[in-house]
Amino acid sequence: MKKHTFRRICLLLALVMVMSCALSTTALAAETWTVTCPWAPDGVASLVSQKAASLSTEYSEDITLVAEAIKGDAATVNTWVLDNEAGDPGLVFVGEGLLSITATMDPAKMQFGYEDFAFVENLYSSVFVLSADAKLEINNIEDLQAYVAEADEITVATNGATGSEAFLAAALFGSMEAGDALKLVPYQSAAEAAQAVSRGETDFAVSHQSQILETYNQGGVTVVCAFDEGAIENGPFAGVEGVGEYGYPYFRNRCFIMAPAGTDEEKVAELKALYDDILADEEVVEWLHDTMLLEVDTMDVEAVEEHVANVKGIVEEYIDIVQPE
Amino acid sequence: MKDKLDKLGARLQTKEIRIPVDLTVGILFFLLGGVVLLIMPQQVAISERDVVNGRAFPRLLMVLMMFCCALLVGKEIYKIAKKQPLEYKTVNLLVEIKALIILAILIISYLLAKWTDLFVVGAVFCALAFLIYFRCKKPSYYVITVGMAVGIWAAFRFLLNVRF
Amino acid sequence: MLQHIIPASGLLFTLQNILWINIGVFIGAVFAAIPGLTVILCVILFLPVTYSMSAIPGMMFLLGIYCAGGYGGSVSAILINTPGTPHAAATMLDGHPLSKQGRTKAALKIALYASTFGGVFSALALLFLGPQVAKFAAQLGTPECFMVCVFGLTIIAGVSGKSMIRGIIAACLGLLISCIGSDPMTSYDRFTFGVGRLYLGLDLAVCLIGLFALVEIVSRAEKKPEELHMDTSKMHDNGLITKAEYKRMARPTLLGSLIGVIVGIIPGTGASEASWFSYSQARNMSKHKEEFGHGSVEGVAAAESANNAVTGATLIPLLTLGIPGDGTVAIMLSALMINGLNPGLSLFTTQGDIMYAIMLGLILVNIFMLLQGKILTPLFAKVVSIPQEILTPIIVIFCFAGAYSVNKNYFDVAVALVFCVLAWLLRKLDMPPVPILLGLVLGKMTETNFRRALLISNGSPKIFVSSVYCWIFIALIAVAVFTILRGKVKEKKPQAEPVTKEE
Numbered sequence: 001m002k003k004h005t006f007r008r009i010c011l012l013l014a015l016v017m018v019m020s021c022a023l024s025t026t027a028l029a030a031e032t033w034t035v036t037c038p039w040a041p042d043g044v045a046s047l048v049s050q051k052a053a054s055l056s057t058e059y060s061e062d063i064t065l066v067a068e069a070i071k072g073d074a075a076t077v078n079t080w081v082l083d084n085e086a087g088d089p090g091l092v093f094v095g096e097g098l099l100s101i102t103a104t105m106d107p108a109k110m111q112f113g114y115e116d117f118a119f120v121e122n123l124y125s126s127v128f129v130l131s132a133d134a135k136l137e138i139n140n141i142e143d144l145q146a147y148v149a150e151a152d153e154i155t156v157a158t159n160g161a162t163g164s165e166a167f168l169a170a171a172l173f174g175s176m177e178a179g180d181a182l183k184l185v186p187y188q189s190a191a192e193a194a195q196a197v198s199r200g201e202t203d204f205a206v207s208h209q210s211q212i213l214e215t216y217n218q219g220g221v222t223v224v225c226a227f228d229e230g231a232i233e234n235g236p237f238a239g240v241e242g243v244g245e246y247g248y249p250y251f252r253n254r255c256f257i258m259a260p261a262g263t264d265e266e267k268v269a270e271l272k273a274l275y276d277d278i279l280a281d282e283e284v285v286e287w288l289h290d291t292m293l294l295e296v297d298t299m300d301v302e303a304v305e306e307h308v309a310n311v312k313g314i315v316e317e318y319i320d321i322v323q324p325e
Numbered sequence: 326m327k328d329k330l331d332k333l334g335a336r337l338q339t340k341e342i343r344i345p346v347d348l349t350v351g352i353l354f355f356l357l358g359g360v361v362l363l364i365m366p367q368q369v370a371i372s373e374r375d376v377v378n379g380r381a382f383p384r385l386l387m388v389l390m391m392f393c394c395a396l397l398v399g400k401e402i403y404k405i406a407k408k409q410p411l412e413y414k415t416v417n418l419l420v421e422i423k424a425l426i427i428l429a430i431l432i433i434s435y436l437l438a439k440w441t442d443l444f445v446v447g448a449v450f451c452a453l454a455f456l457i458y459f460r461c462k463k464p465s466y467y468v469i470t471v472g473m474a475v476g477i478w479a480a481f482r483f484l485l486n487v488r489f
Numbered sequence: 490m491l492q493h494i495i496p497a498s499g500l501l502f503t504l505q506n507i508l509w510i511n512i513g514v515f516i517g518a519v520f521a522a523i524p525g526l527t528v529i530l531c532v533i534l535f536l537p538v539t540y541s542m543s544a545i546p547g548m549m550f551l552l553g554i555y556c557a558g559g560y561g562g563s564v565s566a567i568l569i570n571t572p573g574t575p576h577a578a579a580t581m582l583d584g585h586p587l588s589k590q591g592r593t594k595a596a597l598k599i600a601l602y603a604s605t606f607g608g609v610f611s612a613l614a615l616l617f618l619g620p621q622v623a624k625f626a627a628q629l630g631t632p633e634c635f636m637v638c639v640f641g642l643t644i645i646a647g648v649s650g651k652s653m654i655r656g657i658i659a660a661c662l663g664l665l666i667s668c669i670g671s672d673p674m675t676s677y678d679r680f681t682f683g684v685g686r687l688y689l690g691l692d693l694a695v696c697l698i699g700l701f702a703l704v705e706i707v708s709r710a711e712k713k714p715e716e717l718h719m720d721t722s723k724m725h726d727n728g729l730i731t732k733a734e735y736k737r738m739a740r741p742t743l744l745g746s747l748i749g750v751i752v753g754i755i756p757g758t759g760a761s762e763a764s765w766f767s768y769s770q771a772r773n774m775s776k777h778k779e780e781f782g783h784g785s786v787e788g789v790a791a792a793e794s795a796n797n798a799v800t801g802a803t804l805i806p807l808l809t810l811g812i813p814g815d816g817t818v819a820i821m822l823s824a825l826m827i828n829g830l831n832p833g834l835s836l837f838t839t840q841g842d843i844m845y846a847i848m849l850g851l852i853l854v855n856i857f858m859l860l861q862g863k864i865l866t867p868l869f870a871k872v873v874s875i876p877q878e879i880l881t882p883i884i885v886i887f888c889f890a891g892a893y894s895v896n897k898n899y900f901d902v903a904v905a906l907v908f909c910v911l912a913w914l915l916r917k918l919d920m921p922p923v924p925i926l927l928g929l930v931l932g933k934m935t936e937t938n939f940r941r942a943l944l945i946s947n948g949s950p951k952i953f954v955s956s957v958y959c960w961i962f963i964a965l966i967a968v969a970v971f972t973i974l975r976g977k978v979k980e981k982k983p984q985a986e987p988v989t990k991e992e
Binding site for chain 3: 344346347349350353354357361368369370371372375376377378379381382383386387389390393394396397414416420421423424426427428431432434435438439444447448451452454455456459461466469470473474477478481485486487488489
Binding site: 040042050051078106111161183191199202213214 | 533536537540541627628630631672673674675676678685686688689756757810811812813816819820822823826827829830831832833834835896897898937941944945
């Protein structure tokens with residue numbers, strides 16, 4: 001190797017070292033908390049986490065949030081629980097998918113329980129909607145009831161085989177006494193499920209509101225009902241009836257930020273306050289509302305436990321429809 | 326030491342093993358297919374109501390694999406019966422021992438990084454081990470390679486925020 | 490459209506955008522050239538940089554990474570016989586032999602030109618045909634996707650080396666490995682042996698590191714010390730591509746670009762599939778089949794044009810329907826959404842200028858990729874002259890760091906090592922590794938679409954002939970099988986002749 005090449009490499013190395021030192025010094029100014037999202041980096045939860053992290057330095061001089069997404073669901077949280085103990089600057093997301101669904105269906109997959117975490121805050125609350133192939137002309141719950149009464153087979157596209165969407169579909173059609181006719185067709189993503197229903201591959205799809213919006217705008221689907229207590233109040237789907245009005249079971253999708261169990265209560269309160277400040281930011285509220293079609297929904301421990309128990313009850317009741325023996 | 330190693334190398338270089346490729350592939354993968362089919366009930370849970378269950382695709386693959394293996398073995402048996410030459414692959418013992426040494430370097434580097442939870446330790450070991458493996462005598466190469474090992478770690482750790 | 494072009498140009502041609510494009514292109518090319526560091530990983534790592542930017546510079550930066558990543562993967566494939574990214578594996582088959590012939594610069598230039606052509610071709614398709622193409626793509630459902638996979642599996646014949654049977658066995662192994670993890674149709678675990686980390690299956694990039702990069706390191710054992718050092722001083726690598734070679738590149742490049750666009754618009758498929766489809770078709774249609782695998786310029790051009798033609802095509806369903814065409818584009822979707830843009834046709838009305846600026850920007854990205862590539866090619870080519878004592882451990886360290894970065898754990902490094910051992914054993918048995926890779930690429934998609942189609946049809950196979958698109962794919966499969974069989978017959982004939990003469 002020629003001498004000047006060697007010099008160039010040495011210079012490059014020195015540059016890397018200086019930059020590394022500079023970066024590490026800046027990072028030391030505030031305590032960095034890594035927020036691990038165990039789902040896809042382009043998913044709703046990860047997006048909201050990234051948005052929150054990008055604003056953390058505006059609201060705190062002591063805490064910097066760094067969002068990371070490591071796809072792996074229960075496996076990622078298992079590793080996180082092993083790697084993080086009380087006092088470590090790490091936060092993780094868990095939702096009803098893990099605490100209620102996986103915990104009931106496949107507890108062996110989880111090497112953790114609710115007791116391994118200290119609840120910090122709920123990041124958002126999302127109301128899922130049921131959309132139908134536009135050709136079926138089902139526009140509300142009454143149309144749906146009439147359709148279900150006649151149908152021999154009902155196909156519903158869902159994101160994944162055993163997620164929240166699958167259980168919401170099972171709970172709705174199960175409580176309409178149509179559990180035997182229900183066929184859940186799992187897709188790799190919510191976007192795929194939305195397309196499947198619009199081209200008539202399935203009759204219905206369950207998805208987040210933002211995930212069906214474009215297909216709805218193009219006229220491929222009608223939005224039949226929302227999985228909530230009452231009608232949707234705002235946004236493009238305002239006025240869509242809630243299944244709760246007809247006494248059908250439902251739950252909202254929530255996303256809890258957790259610290260390791262045993263973390264100093266003051267620190268947990270500080271983190272909660274930081275998240276609350278970020279979630280109260282007008283830009284964030286507007287973004288969650290208009291772009292993501294989600295709601296800010298800060299919670300306390302009791303409300304979290306109630307949500308987990310409610311979803312668990314639904315899972316236990318309709319598990320045979322989603323995963324028959 | 327160097328002379329001893331050279332002598333050993335020269336001795337090993339003359340030792341070769343000939344493998345009848347198709348016959349070995351046929352038998353090995355036929356057995357693999359059989360094992361996969363055997364363990365399938367324990368490893369793949371299914372539901373009675375599935376139209377096509379989770380075992381169907383891997384079972385189809387293993388049946389196809391075993392069929393291909395049977396073809397290979399059948400062809401080789403025919404060749405033996407007709408006294409036609411089989412296709413052999415020659416494996417040199419020196420090459421395999423050198424490959425094992427390289428594999429050992431890779432595995433030790435991985436274990437060092439994992440156990441110490443410091444990637445840079447494994448990286449520096451890897452750099453030094455390969456330089457020794459190649460019998461490098463130039464001090465500048467040691468400086469460059471170890472420096473780059475540390476540099477790569479630093480770039481990942483501090484610029485890309487990969488914590489290891 | 491025209492009413493948007495002028496304001497969109499105004500938004501696009503700013504110093505800030507040009508700067509971010511160039512930074513993105515540079516990072517993407519360098520990142521993808523390093524084995525183990527995939528384009529998707531690069532986009533994930535650099536996504537936070539875009540949080541403080543507005544939509545256009547943010548997207549330009551990410552598109553720079555995305556497009557240059559398509560080309561960058563070919564650099565290490567050509568230089569060190571190790572594809573930097575999964576989609577550069579097909580380039581490796583002919584790119585590295587060309588480099589070994591002392592034509593490193595020429596190989597890099599062919600890859601660069603073909604990549605640029607593919608990129609610009611797909612950017613134009615996005616600009617002029619976006620909504621129409623997206624509507625066609627939306628009609629392709631589960632059975633059609635299964636047919637695409639079957640078509641993809643016919644490639645195995647072309648990459649099986651000496652024995653097609655061994656190739657099929659290797660492909661079966663790859664397809665079986667793709668079954669590891671949670672069953673996509675039921676969520677039951679398969680072949681996980683109680684290992685929690687296997688629940689999500691094996692990452693393609695990690696497998697690739699073991700199958701191609703690390704085994705290449707172990708294969709240093711097969712070489713004598715003098716063979717390890719390429720005597721570059723004796724090589725007169727002027728990077729010249731002859732007129733005849735340009736002519737030969739034209740057809741595979743055009744066909745590859747078309748294949749890339751078609752594959753790219755089908756959600757779930759990606760650059761890896763496109764490059765293999767294109768490589769296989771180029772081989773089948775070539776008058777110089779014998780050169781494939783030994784340094785064919787057509788092979789490099791076909792693979793590279795296709796994998797870069799995917800870049801614009803995957804944006805078609807994203808921008809028009811809000812459906813990301815592949816994983817990397819899905820992350821770009823988040824960059825748009827964080828900026829308050831929810832992609833879809835309605836956005837063309839409400840934010841038409843921004844949408845057209847992004848589409849025009851894709852052409853600009855490809856032009857800057859060409860310019861930077863021309864500057865970087867001589868530098869990249871110097872890698873072959875780095876002493877093996879230095880290069881070997883550096884490649885290993887990059888591979889380990891890349892494997893770790895995928896999911897930020899050492900388990901993936903161990904998986905890469907297991908694949909390295911597997912690849913070494915298969916090498917000893919003359920088993921080709923490429924069909925394993927194809928099995929890994931197509932496995933999950935093939936099985937999921939097959940089972941989902943039968944679930945929809947209640948087990949009736951008629952679903953696979955239920956649409957005109959299915960019939961088109963069946964016809965394509967028939968043509969591919971016929972071409973393969975004709976090729977095999979032709980290959981056997983010249984072998985048979987000398988024997989007859991001897992007799």
